[in-house]
Amino acid sequence: AQSVTQLDSQVPVFEEAPVELRCNYSSSVSVYLFWYVQYPNQGLQLLLKYLSGSTLVKGINGFEAEFNKSQTSFHLRKPSVHISDTAEYFCAVTTAARGGTSYGKLTFGQGTILTVHP
Amino acid sequence: SAVISQKPSRDICQRGTSLTIQCQVDSQVTMMFWYRQQPGQSLTLIATANQGSEATYESGFVIDKFPISRPNLTFSTLTVSNMSPEDSSIYLCSGGRPVRRSSSGYADTQYFGPGTRLTVL
Numbered sequence: 001a002q003s004v005t006q007l008d009s010q011v012p013v014f015e016e017a018p019v020e021l022r023c024n025y026s027s028s029v030s031v032y033l034f035w036y037v038q039y040p041n042q043g044l045q046l047l048l049k050y051l052s053g054s055t056l057v058k059g060i061n062g063f064e065a066e067f068n069k070s071q072t073s074f075h076l077r078k079p080s081v082h083i084s085d086t087a088e089y090f091c092a093v094t095t096a097a098r099g100g101t102s103y104g105k106l107t108f109g110q111g112t113i114l115t116v117h118p
Numbered sequence: 119s120a121v122i123s124q125k126p127s128r129d130i131c132q133r134g135t136s137l138t139i140q141c142q143v144d145s146q147v148t149m150m151f152w153y154r155q156q157p158g159q160s161l162t163l164i165a166t167a168n169q170g171s172e173a174t175y176e177s178g179f180v181i182d183k184f185p186i187s188r189p190n191l192t193f194s195t196l197t198v199s200n201m202s203p204e205d206s207s208i209y210l211c212s213g214g215r216p217v218r219r220s221s222s223g224y225a226d227t228q229y230f231g232p233g234t235r236l237t238v239l
Binding site for chain 2: 032034036041042043044045046049051052090094096104105106107108109110111
């Protein structure tokens with residue numbers, strides 16, 4: 001079984017400041033990791049993903065995340081946020097093991113509400 | 119990314135009635151899933167929609183309450199049956215699409231529809 005913990009339920013930040021949203025996961029097998037963003041009254045949009053290769057992945061809207069296997073973390077960062085980044089962010093994990101009963105199923109963290117103030 | 123559409127986008131229903139939500143995905147999608155997002159909560163997987171056969175339900179979800187069909191590769195429906203106010207949630211459909219990894223092989227990446235916001239009175 002796998003689980004995801006987002007360490008901060010809410011993160012307030014001022015415009016143009018840097019931000020880090022923290023995510024830790026637990027799994028007994030290799031995983032793929034994702035960050036999704038949900039703007040108010042909308043569905044989920046994929047921000048970025050780690051499937052393999054370089055541990056630093058870049059996504060849309062200037063976001064990036066670093067996969068740290070030893071710390072089982074996948075923190076999301078942006079060097080300078082905008083008002084339009086205000087949204088809820090979800091970290092998610094799925095098993096990389098094809099053929100297993102859990103393959104393809106996403107387990108989500110509880111979400112982090114990022115509020116950017118002017 | 120994959121193109122996924124859902125309808126209705128929202129509905130207000132009376133207790134005891136049923137609502138069927140439709141999800142259409144583009145042809146690149148292989149796996150399809152249904153999730154529920156209760157107010158102020160994260161997403162919880164309801165079931166995997168299997169083409170031409172019964173869906174695979176997660177613990178706590180049953181077919182009688184959430185019947186799911188997937189008659190072909192690109193279309194699925196979720197019915198919320200005998201609704202109560204506790205069923206008020208956002209229901210989201212997702213599609214898994216193979217994405218090439220930086221190394222060899224492919225991995226499924228899920229893309230989500232816009233969701234259906236259901237309110238049960």
